[in-house]
Amino acid sequence: MSVEPSPRVAGEITPRQPRGSATSAVEVRRSPRRSRTVSAYREGDRTIVLIPARMSEAEEQRWVSVMLDKLAAQESRRMLGDEELTERAERLSAQYFDGRARPSSVRWVTNQNTRWGSCTPAEGSIRLSHRLQGMPEYVVDYVLVHELAHLLVPGHGERFWRLLEAYPRTERARGYLEGVVAAGRLPHLPTADGA
DSSP states (O other): OOOOSSTTSTTOEEEEOOTTOSSOEEEEEEETTOSSOOEEEEETTEEEEEEETTOOHHHHHHHHHHHHHHHHHHHHHSOOOHHHHHHHHHHHHHHHHTTOOOOSEEEEESSOSSOSEEEETTTTEEEEEGGGTTSOHHHHHHHHHHHHHHHHOOSOSHHHHHHHTTSTTHHHHHHHHHHHHHHHHSOOOOOTTOO
16 A cells, blocks of 8 residues: 555545543554545554545545544443443543542442533542443543542632633533433324324
């Protein structure tokens, strides 16, 4: 496979750095043999996205974003236990709050149907709704960062929202969660059996 200077040349490999990711580079590989399908997979610390050679740059950017979200959702579906969730919270605290947010416990709960997460600063406990399981990793991370920020600032004032600015996918994650809530309010379409 050759590397060509133009992004629209067949067989090109285009390295990219996804927004909000400091750990995984994206490599786009164009193939003249692909006519419609797009696929992606992880290879070490890189994400490989395979696209048709004829695709425009705008389509490429859109599909890279779609495929990164799909991979993140697949990875998030691998059920994290409470121990992994605690480790993830510690990593996020170190990354975004210099380790200042120190939860005493982080766990999944099944009794939160109107919230995505909750925090009790006095106890240092964080609880995430089981409804987050299977959502993209950046969404779960946002909720964890949100609850970690409550360990530092209890309310939702200006200081709290300034803390959340450190997480680069805050707006996107909030939009995703708002979409889930909105979709839940849509009327259900009847199924084939009339139910």
